[in-house]
Amino acid sequence: MPNTRTANAVRLEFAPGSLVQSNLSGAAFTGDWLWVAGDEACGLDRLRLLPPVGHETLRFGEVRDFPLSELLELPGEPDEEADLEGMAVADGWLWVVGSHGLKRKNAKPERNHADNARRLAKVSLDGNRRLLACLPIEADASGAPCLVRQAQDGRRALRLRGDAQDNQLTRLLADDPHFGPYMAIPGKDNGFDIEGLAVDGRRLLLGLRGPVLRGWSALLEVAIETRSDHLRLAPLDDSGTLLRKHFLQLDGLGVRDLHFSGDDLYILAGPTMVLNGDIRVFKWPGARALLAASREPVRFESALSESVPLPHGRGTNRAEALCDLPPALAGRKASWLVLYDAPGADRKEGEHTVFGDLLRHD
Template identity: 70%
Template sequence: MPNIRSANAVRLEFPPGGLVHTNLSGAAFTGEWLWVVGDEAAGIERLRRLEPVGQERLRYGDAREFPLAALLDLPGADDEEADLEGMAEVDGWLWIVGSHGRKRKNAKPDRDHADNAQRLAKVSLDGNRRLLARLPIEPGEDGTPTLVRQARDGRRALRLEGKARENPLTQALADDPHFGHYLKIPGKDNGLDIEGLAVCGDRLLLGLRGPVLRGWSALLEIAVAPRGAQLALRPLDAHGTLVRKHFLQLQGLGIRDLHLRGDDLYILAGPTMVLDGDIRLFTWPGARATLAGNTEPVRFEHALGETTSLPHGCGSDRAEAFCALPAGLLPGQPGWLVLYDAPGSGRMDGAFTVFGDLLQRG
C-alpha cells in the first residue's frame, strides 16, 4: 500500500537509480511541469503532473533527466557533480547556479582515527560547482517543455565564462573585504556557498548560505550579458561595479533559497553549518523597487518580515528549495511548494518517492 499523506503533501516520483530525490535543492515551474535539481547530480529533472493519490493535492512523476553535458560545455568533467543549489524560470529561460564553494571530506564510522583525520583535512573543488547558466525552454516534438542547447528561435544555452578553478564572479570576489577570505573555506564550514537564485529584471540575485558575518546574511547582485558563446559579467553602473552586496538581518541564518514574486523577495533561511536548527521563510517587502533605485555598492536591510517557520528533523527533512505555485494550478490562495533535503522515512514512500509540502501564502 502506498504511504498516503495529507492534503498538503506533494508526491514526487523518481525513477530507480536517480541521484536527485534525496538531495533536492532547487525547483521551478513551467505551467503544470516541475523542474528540480539536486546537489549531487549533474543534470536537471523534469516531472509531469499526474493524478493525485488519496487526498494529496499534487503528484508529479514520469521524470525525464536533462544532463548538463548535453546542454553546455561544462567547466569541469561531464560526469562531475555540479552542486546545483538555485533555479529560476523567467521568460522561457531556466537559470541555474552551483554553490561555487569548496567541499571537505567527512569522517566515517568504519574508518580508523588516522584515516578519518586525513579525510577531514582533505579540501577539494569540483569544477562544475562554479557554474552559472541560462538554458532555453521550448516545446519538444510532443509539445512538452524541453531544455535544449539551441532553440529554434535562435536562443542558446550559455554559461558564465571561466574554467574549473575560477570564473569572473570568483575573480570579482577574490579581493573583496567581506568574502575574499571565504573562497578557500568549504561551504559547510561557513565558507562561500551560493544557495539561492532569483532574477530581477536584468539583474541576478545570489543568496549566500555562507558566510554569515556577525549574524548578517548576504545577497549578491550581479548582471550578465552574452559575449560570444558564453555569458560575461556586466558592470552595474558607470563606476564599473560588478557585484553589489546586500546584508540581510535573518537572525543569524544563512540563505537556502530565493523567490521573487511581484514586488517582494521571499527568502528561505536556515543554519549555515551542518546542524539541525530553525528554518524560516522571510519577506523583503518592496525589494524590486529598492533594488531598482539603489546605487550603493553595499546596503544593510533591517526591516525584513518573517512569514513562517518550517519543520525539520534530526539530521533529516531540511527545507532546501521552494517556489511559488503557478496561478490557477490549485484553487484558493496562492501558495508555495517546499522541498526537502535528506528526507526522513516519513517523507518517503519506497526508495524513490519523496514528499514535499504545500504552504499557503496569505
C-alpha cells in the first residue's frame, strides 16, 4: 500500500475558457500526456508535460479541449453537463463514464423558505449524464495523442445505445432488487451514482458512490461489444449473464475512483452523501484474476488491505481521481497521481492553476 504522499507535487495549468478548470473527477495518461475530466463539463482536456517552474515535481499545461459533441452523437444538448466521473486508457482507447445519476437543486442562503422548499423538491436529469463511451486515441502529425471521431485504422468513437433518459445499463438495473429502488433517487442522497471505471479487456468495472447498502459498497461488472454504430452490453459468460455485482466492505464509504495496478485493484473511497468525511485508498489484492475467474452473479468481498487516508477540507479538497504515473515519470518508485474536486486555496494558484499530490506505492 502507499507509504509516502507528497502534497502539491503536480502542477496543472488550465486556460481561461478551457472545458475543465478545477473540479477534477478523472485522470489517465497516454505516455507523458495527461487526460483530465471535470464533473461540470461535457468534454475532456489534454495537458502536456512541461518543465517545472517552482517546487513542484511535475508540471502539465498547454491545455487542449476535446468537446464530446465533436466526437459523439450525444443524447443531450452539446453543452449539457455529462458529469464525467470515471475514465481509463486501454488498448488505444479512452473510456469515459458519466454519473448516470439524478441531481437535486440545493437551498440557497439568499432565497426565502418557500423558494428553497421548491428548489429542494426539484429533481432533474441532465441529458448527457447517462453516457458510457470509448474514444479512439490517435497521434497527430507532431506525435501528440488526440481524441478523434474516427481513426485512420477505422476505429470510431462509440457510446452505449440510449437516449437522454436511459440506456441499456439503466434499463437492466431498473428492476434490480439492490439498485432498482435507487435509480429515482439523486446521487448525493445515496441514490445511484457511478464514480469509478476500470477496464480489463472487454470487461468494465463501474464503481458506485451510491447506493451504499448497510455499509456495503458496490462494483458493477459488465462486458461491452461493438454493434454497428454503437456499444451494447454483451454476455459475461455462456449462460448469458449481463451483470455481476461485487459488494465491498469499505467501512461505509462509496467508490470515488478505480484503478488496476498489475493484478490488484485500488479503490479510492469517500462519503456517499454531502459530508466532510474520510477519504481513503483501499487495495483488493489479486482482484483481476479473481474477477476473470468468477462466475457468481453476486459476491461479497471484505478481505481488502488496510486503507490509507487522504486529506480533505471542509467543503474542499475532495480526492476524486487516482491513476498510475507512467514509469518514465515515476522513476524507480511507483507512484499515483491524486487529483481533487473543489480544491481549496492551498491547492490553487490564481484562477487557472491547481495542484495534485503524488502518492508512492509498493
